[in-house]
Amino acid sequence: MFVLQLGLIGLCIALLPLSYVWVKADDNKFRKLVWLTTFLTLDLIMFGSFTRLTDSGLGCPDWPGCYGTSSPFVAHAAITAAHQAMPSGPVSMVKAWIEMLHRYFAMAIGVLIIAQVVIVWTARLKRRPLHVSPWWPTGILLLICVQGAFGAWTVTMKLQPVIVTLHLLLGLALLGALGWLAARQTPIPVHEPAAARWLPAAVFGLVLLVVQIALGGWVSTNYAVLACTDFPLCNGQWVPPMNFEHGFHLWRALGMTGDGEMISQDALVAIHWTHRTFAVVVVLYMLWLAHKLRRFESLRTPANGVLLLIVIQFLTGLSNIVLQWPLPIAVAHNGGAAILILLLVMLNFRLSSSRPGRAVLPARDVVSA
Structure with missing residues (x-):
């Protein structure tokens, strides 16, 4: 049940940028969606570094939820008990919220990429191509799934350096792939x-x-x-x-x-x-x-x-x-x-x-x- 709740949280967050793209006066909404997703992915990477640098990576020591719940609000008792048992440890209410916000935003990026996949394949079926292969956004979707797996291993393997480093590199690979797709949708001036x-x-x-x-x-x-x-x-x-x-x-x-x-x-x-x-x-x-x-x-x-x-x-x-x-x-x-x-x-x-x-x-x- 809590996994469904997590998905709904990610969807609700993603509705904000999706609504912005929809109401914005722009002749190419797909291009705007890709650029906005790229920008938000950059923000997510920076927030991920903030999560790591504040030692919040184990703020919720399980995955994808927090002590088997969808929110630190619900897991308040478990977080408080863990913090009292080890005040200088990795678990606290602040760290739990930092970690879970990072996960919420990551799920929202996933929703935005799913939206891109739906758009390009719909365009292909209607024979109105976007001058990009639909397999490119599909590959990006697979990449974020792999990135999510490494995010889970980052927690379950207790911040093992090679896993955390690969998680960072995969995040940058995702950013680069989105950047290439965004550039593909933008005319070159000369x-x-x-x-x-x-x-x-x-x-x-x-x-x-x-x-x-x-x-x-x-x-x-x-x-x-x-x-x-x-x-x-x-x-x-x-x-x-x-x-x-x-x-x-x-x-x-x-x-x-x-x-x-x-x-x-x-x-x-x-x-x-x-x-x-x-x-x-x-x-x-x-x-x-x-x-x-x-x-x-x-x-x-x-x-x-x-x-x-x-x-x-x-x-x-x-x-x-x-x-x-x-x-x-x-x-x-x-x-x-x-x-x-x-x-x-x-x-x-x-x-x-x-x-x-x-x-x-x-x-x-x-x-x-």
Whole structure:
């Protein structure tokens, strides 16, 4: 019964953006729905980082509900008892609400994606195509189902670092897929075939960014942000003592080595130092790539966005160390990484569409037809 109640909560939340899309004066409601879903997914990723950074991931230690109910209101007695038994533990009423709000919003995103699937397949059956294969939104729906499974494992496996990191990467993959679909529904201002030769460089840039975000997720999920407390040195050394074997042993419990022992400070330093060092490579490459791409009119806006976000990411990353990991800056650092993914996806899409014979047409509005 409580699972049905959870579904109804997600549906009610999703009705707000669906109503907005429906009443908004726009010739292409499907495009607006996709863009709005993309924006809300970005918000969900940032709220997910807030959930993790406030140690609320186990605020409700079961899944999908909270102590077998649909709301912390109903589970008040169980939450209070758990908090009284362990006041410094992971369960409290505030943490329970943070965790459940994250789950509610995730279900609402799922409803919005289901709506997209219904729209594109209806358009296909009525022979009014949206200039996108219906299998693309269908694939996105399957992706969010996998993401939901990893969300469940995040809780049931007690925040195991590799599961939490994969949950983050799948969330970014979902954001990127929605961003590609949104770009597919948006006309490119200028068709510039000469820009197409930069596509391999942009793809490589996206790969570098994903690797760096995976390293950052590994830092965050292992709570290694403050393993190095100074900059540019790490604990007063360019190359401090490090234990890569334990630091990058993937299948292990939080705070433990693969052998079940307490993880050492040297292992946490290895995690932090690797993320920091690889960031230099990513920053230099992104600055070079964005500088080269901004010469093209169709790429100037996302390229300028990359330049701006790289500077912001450097500043927020440095602030996390100098200011001892303040919550707003840590969330902003996670959000900046997600926006960079979107910008790189947009650049890759526009470069791909710049190839001869690959011009993208605006989609027709089958929703209002």
